[in-house]
Amino acid sequence: MRCPKCSSSQDKVIDSREAREGHAIRRRRECMKCGFRFTTYEIVEREELRVVKRNGARQNFDREKLLSGLRKACEKRPVKMEQIEQLADDIANELEEEGYREIPSTVIGAKVMRGLEAIDHVAYVRYASVYRQFEDVGEFIDEIKSLDSRRSRDSSQEELFH
Template identity: 90%
Template sequence: MRCPKCGSSQDKVIDSREAREGHAIRRRRECMKCDFRFTTYEIVEREELRVVKRNGARENFNRDKLLGGVRKSCEKRPVKMEQLEQLVDDIANELEEEGYREIPSTVIGAKVMRRLEAIDHVAYVRYASVYRQFEDVGEFIDEIKSLGERSPRDGRQPELFR
C-alpha cells in the first residue's frame, strides 16, 4: 500500500479486524517513512454480474440503482431504510450464490417483488406496476385482488375493492 501522505510503499499493519459484517477486513496501517496512519479495506474481488435488460442491452449490476428503485416504491410508506438495504443485500448475495454471470432483469424484478410483498403491500403494488408495465387501472385492481387472496387482510386496513 502506498502512503496517501508521502507515497512511500513501506508500511506496517497496526490493527486488523472484521468489517461490513464479515465481507471485508479493515486494516490500520502506519507509514514507516513519515509515521502517517491510514485505514485500508480488503474485500473479496467478485466477477462482474451483468444484467440483461428487456431490450437485450447488457449493463453491470448496480446495487445503488436497485436500491433506488426499491426506495422509490416505498416513498411515504412506513418502511425503514435498513429494511430496504437488507432487501437489496439479500438479493445481491442470492445472485452471487446462484453463480450467475448474466441475469435477466426480470429475474431480479421477481426477487424484489417477492420480498416487497412481505414488507409492504402498497410498495409491492407500486413496484409491480412498473415491473409489469401496467397499462390501465384494471391491471392495478387485478393485482390488488390477487394480493388480497394470497395475503390475509389486516383488520385495521379498510377494504379497497369488493
C-alpha cells in the same frame, strides 16, 4: 498501499478485523513516512454479474441501482433504511449463490417484488406498477386484488396451525 496524505507506499498494518459480516477485512494502517493513519478494506474480487435487460442489452449488475429502485418504491412509507439495505444485500447474495454469470432483469425484478411484498404492500404495488409496466388503473386494481387474495389465503392457513 499508498498513503492518502503523502503518497508514500511504505506503511504498516497496526490492526486487522473482520468487517461487513465476514465479507471483508478492515485494516488500520500507519504511514512509515509521515505517520498518518488510515483504514483500508480487503474484499474478495468476484467475477462481474451481467444483467440482460428486456431489450437484450447487457450491463454490469449494480447494487446501487437496485437500492435506488427499492428506495423509490419505499419512499414515504414506514420502511426502515436498514430493511431496504438488507433486502438489497439479500438479493445480491442470492444471485451470487445461484452462480449466475448473466441474469435476466426479470429474475431480479421477481426477487425484488417477493421481498417488497413481505416488507410493505404499498411499496410492492409501486414497484410492480413500474416493473410490469401497468398501462391503466385496471391493472393496478387487479394487482391489489391478487395481493389481497394471497394475503387472506396466507392468514387463513396460519389459523390452521394455531
